[in-house]
Amino acid sequence: MPNRSLALSEMACADCPIRHRAVCARCESDELEKLDAIKYYRRFEAGQTIAWAGDKMDFVASVVEGVASLTQTMEDGRRQMVGLLLPSDFLGRPNRESVSYDVTAATDVMLCCFRRVPFQGLIEETPHLSQRLLEMTLDELDAAREWMLLLGRKTAREKIASFLSIIARRDASLKNAKNATELAFDLPLTREAMADYLGLTLETVSRQMSALKRDGVIELKGKRHIIVPDVEALMDETGDDADGGVYI
Amino acid sequence: MPNRSLALSEMACADCPIRHRAVCARCESDELEKLDAIKYYRRFEAGQTIAWAGDKMDFVASVVEGVASLTQTMEDGRRQMVGLLLPSDFLGRPNRESVSYDVTAATDVMLCCFRRVPFQGLIEETPHLSQRLLEMTLDELDAAREWMLLLGRKTAREKIASFLSIIARRDASLKNAKNATELAFDLPLTREAMADYLGLTLETVSRQMSALKRDGVIELKGKRHIIVPDVEALMDETGDDADGGVYI
DNA sequence: TTCGACATTTGATCTCGATCAAATACAGTC
DNA sequence: GACTGTATTTGATCGAGATCAAATGTCGAA
Incomplete structure (x- = not known):
């Protein structure tokens, strides 16, 4: 962007x-x-x-x-x-x-x-x-x-990871944070709104969030605050290529 | 449009x-x-x-x-x-x-x-x-x-019907045809390209095309030429509201 | 006309995410 | 602190569409 x-x-x-x-x-x-x-x-x-x-x-x-x-x-x-x-x-x-x-x-x-x-x-x-x-x-x-690529072809887990990385990226640019390996931010959406964003049900969103947490990709403080200990690890879950699919 | x-x-x-x-x-x-x-x-x-x-x-x-x-x-x-x-x-x-x-x-x-x-x-x-x-x-x-609505929320059958009606509509406007109840046009895409458009597999595209044909919603002349005997009937299959979701 | 390369259809089975249902966490409010 | 309504998580089951496999057009070249 x-x-x-x-x-x-x-x-x-x-x-x-x-x-x-x-x-x-x-x-x-x-x-x-x-x-x-x-x-x-x-x-x-x-x-x-x-x-x-x-x-x-x-x-x-x-x-x-x-x-x-x-x-x-x-x-x-x-x-x-x-x-x-x-x-x-x-x-x-x-x-x-x-x-x-x-x-x-x-x-x-x-x-x-x-x-x-x-x-x-x-x-x-x-x-x-x-x-x-x-x-x-x-x-x-x-x-x-x-x-559209996300909606048409990504798995539920990839969708969640992609969404988190999109929000994390925009949040980081709002705060002018750069190149941090660890990121922390608040989700601006409820699980239901995330489901509407991702073309999933809210139950699937919740389950995949739990799975990413279980696998150490994210940490949750409360329901809305997310910590990403390793941005690379999250990116690997998105299904996107390393450079985020952005061509300069 | x-x-x-x-x-x-x-x-x-x-x-x-x-x-x-x-x-x-x-x-x-x-x-x-x-x-x-x-x-x-x-x-x-x-x-x-x-x-x-x-x-x-x-x-x-x-x-x-x-x-x-x-x-x-x-x-x-x-x-x-x-x-x-x-x-x-x-x-x-x-x-x-x-x-x-x-x-x-x-x-x-x-x-x-x-x-x-x-x-x-x-x-x-x-x-x-x-x-x-x-x-x-x-x-x-x-x-x-x-x-995006199509990719995220529509069923395979609705996706196919929506795609056909999109192509039919644009084809009709190219030919300046108006208000015909029956429409005929050529598909510009292979089944595989349709699948890529719709976020489906080509097998599912083929099956749903066959289903729409079996149910009399469309007729096929060869693999690519489509006849829609009743445009309303096709519209009913798209999941869109009657006016096509277009607000003026 | 036959062959070969594809595009398409059809069949059998499996799987991921939806659906239905219930439990749990949490933020206000009294 | 107890109560209430809402958000979220977790469990059990189901089904639409994916996957794997094979058959059937179809069209151009030889």
């Missing part, structure tokens, strides 16, 4: 404590003012629904804090998560009035929202904005394709 | 027989000339590899004819298709030197290629080009998310 850390460093930019540099890396100050004019913050509690599939959504947003998920549901209740949004990720589609997926706060979430219609206008008059959104969308497409 | 038919009508535009209007809906003639200057055509035979994962690719392209696939492979040989490109679809990433997936010609394919580096320059100086690419990429992301 080459642009992820870039987006984060931009977010840390002193000129822009309100982190919408995530969507606007190269904005001049007058453009930032225009963004400021159409922006507002919203906070959601863990478990709260941000928007239902089919709802009109009159804003797009940048995730500032917390984790949100996009989920599809079939009539009979089968659910599949199709997007997991972490800080600096973008939510919404400028061109589209209504959402296609249920958007839910997995943890407490803070969004930096931009009113949709004027934001769309801003895109049209600010070339690098659409270029930035294109980059972010392409990264998201790459992530979706990794995810 | 709201932009699909738009792209196609643009492709048919008399001013632009060389169908790159697929990537450039609103280009003025001087911009078209710049595109012309960096474009060339390449033809690939069915089964031929267009690029291996990790290869440098010095062009991006628009699919003019035929079908190409993007596939990920694990070390032990498990394969998952992660992209299926039909006429008017875009191939490649302007910003990235090398491909992340194996790109293969599923049928005979004709590409309209643009040299990558100058194309990237063109994007930067032509705002609506990146807006157009953003739209196309967002549509592709939507398709990837539908696909």
